Amino acid sequence: MSELYTKHALKYAEAVKDNVYNAMFERPSTLALLDEVSGSDVLDIGCGSGEYAQWLIEHSAAKVTCLDVSQQMVDIVTERFANKVSAYQQDIALGLPNERDDSADLVICPLVLHYIADLTPVFAEIHRVLKQGGYLVFSTHHPFADIECSKTGNYFEREFIEDEWHTIGQPVAVSFYRRSLTELCQAVSSAGLVIEAITEGCVDPQIQQVAPETHEYLSKNPNFIFMKCRKR
Ligand SMILES: C[S@@+](CC[C@H](N)C(=O)[O-])C[C@H]1O[C@@H](n2cnc3c(N)ncnc32)[C@H](O)[C@@H]1O
DSSP states (O other): OOGGGTTTHHHHHHHTTTOIIIIIIIHHHHHTTOOOOTTOEEEEETOTTSHHHHHHHHTTOSEEEEEESOHHHHHHHHHHHGGGSEEEEOOGGGOOTTSOTTOEEEEEEETOGGGOSOOHHHHHHHHHHEEEEEEEEEEEEOHHHHGGGOSSOOTTSOEEEEEEEOTTSSOEEEEEEEOOHHHHHHHHHHTTEEEEEEEOOOOOTHHHHHOHHHHHHHHHSOOEEEEEEEEO
């Protein structure tokens, strides 16, 4: 697990409140795929510092359960929202052993799946905990963006990438899995989830004011991919 989400969890929490990639691009694009959440039971997988939890509480979700592999992130969420959410440490690669079958109206999983090698069992667990008619919304690295980091040059072969990000204003080592669009979609489908929508995000015009070069880049290049997947 990257120190970005453990040692630097507090700095990360501060950065994503109002930064370009998370606050102005990723979150609005993910939220655009949600139906009305009022009265819903929601599971937030890889909750991070709780920016989505805050939105879900403000939009009257009936129950918000947050989980993250990083205990530091779980502590931040617990301190921020006290008894308004239930938060606990869980590695999603090991399943969702604390969640009941057919219990969630909505599962969200923003910017987490690229940290996991094998997505098939993850989507199978999400399918198990979703109610019939419930849905998953997730975002992850766009396969056509990550191919830029490839050392093998083989788009179709899953690849472990080591990189350095400046999310918190200093370089931090990160690693993630690059995979093809086919692998991603097959993992969703093999779990029995039906892809209802795929988007590549909407670039908020306010990015032009604060970061014109990033606005230009995001307007012309794929960066994240967003999917809405239903349990029928
Ligand atoms: C980029 S952050 C996104 C946080 C939050 N979803 C958001 O969009 O604000 C990725 C989060 O996924 C968590 N994470 C990474 N691997 C995970 C795993 N295997 N199981 C659960 N959480 C994981 C990290 O600890 C981190 O908090």
